[in-house]
Amino acid sequence: AQSVTQLDSQVPVFEEAPVELRCNYSSSVSVYLFWYVQYPNQGLQLLLKYLSGSTLVKGINGFEAEFNKSQTSFHLRKPSVHISDTAEYFCAANTGGFKTIFGAGTRLFVKA
Amino acid sequence: DGGITQSPKYLFRKEGQNVTLSCEQNLNHDAMYWYRQDPGQGLRLIYYSQIVNDFQKGDIAEGYSVSREKKESFPLTVTSAQKNPTAFYLCATASGTNEQFFGPGTRLTVL
Numbered sequence: 141a142q143s144v145t146q147l148d149s150q151v152p153v154f155e156e157a158p159v160e161l162r163c164n165y166s167s168s169v170s171v172y173l174f175w176y177v178q179y180p181n182q183g184l185q186l187l188l189k190y191l192s193g194s195t196l197v198k199g200i201n202g203f204e205a206e207f208n209k210s211q212t213s214f215h216l217r218k219p220s221v222h223i224s225d226t227a228e229y230f231c232a233a234n235t236g237g238f239k240t241i242f243g244a245g246t247r248l249f250v251k252a
Numbered sequence: 253d254g255g256i257t258q259s260p261k262y263l264f265r266k267e268g269q270n271v272t273l274s275c276e277q278n279l280n281h282d283a284m285y286w287y288r289q290d291p292g293q294g295l296r297l298i299y300y301s302q303i304v305n306d307f308q309k310g311d312i313a314e315g316y317s318v319s320r321e322k323k324e325s326f327p328l329t330v331t332s333a334q335k336n337p338t339a340f341y342l343c344a345t346a347s348g349t350n351e352q353f354f355g356p357g358t359r360l361t362v363l
Contacts, residue, residue: 183354234350244294
């Protein structure tokens with residue numbers, strides 16, 4: 141069965157430091173991959189998506205992710221974080237059907 | 253202004269009471285979804301609908317019901333059979349690329 145694993149439940153980081161949020165998926169077929177961000181008491185917003193083509197995907201707010209088929213990973217990175225990046229981040233996968241599988245989320249906490 | 257609206261933002265339920273959460277969209281998307289979010293558990297799928305007058309159970313459908321009489325609307329009823337309904341409920345739609353678009357959520361609390 142398809143699954144998405146976010147390897148860190150919480151990631152504390154200092155402001156202006158780089159960050160990587162890790163995501164692994166399991167799928168034997170082609171997969172679409174997504175990263176969403178959720179601020180407190182709000183819905184999820186799309187940060188970026190991989191559908192096909194270039195494995196390095198750039199998104200909003202300076203985030204980027206790299207699709208690695210051999211390692212079945214889709215890690216999210218930002219070279220320099222801001223206080224305003226404090227939020228929960230969800231990795232998600234879809235194999236072309238109507239159901240999207242979400243990871244359990246990673247809470248990013250940016251410290252001054 | 254395109255998007256998804258959910259109402260109410262906060263909802264309180266008494267024991268034994270049914271409550272209905274509203275979800276409306278003007279994105280012209282066929283697929284709509286309801287998720288439940290609990291702290292540390294990510295999103296769990298309750299129900300989804302691919303087209304009008306059709307819907308399927310998700311992973312945690314017990315104690316919930318839905319209807320899809322119009323493309324724009326997908327209300328969720330939390331029945332008295334749902335023993336632990338306190339959670340944050342998210343409605344979403346999906347585009348052709350399976351990207352999901354989310355509403356602002358409804359926080360339901362049992363008194």
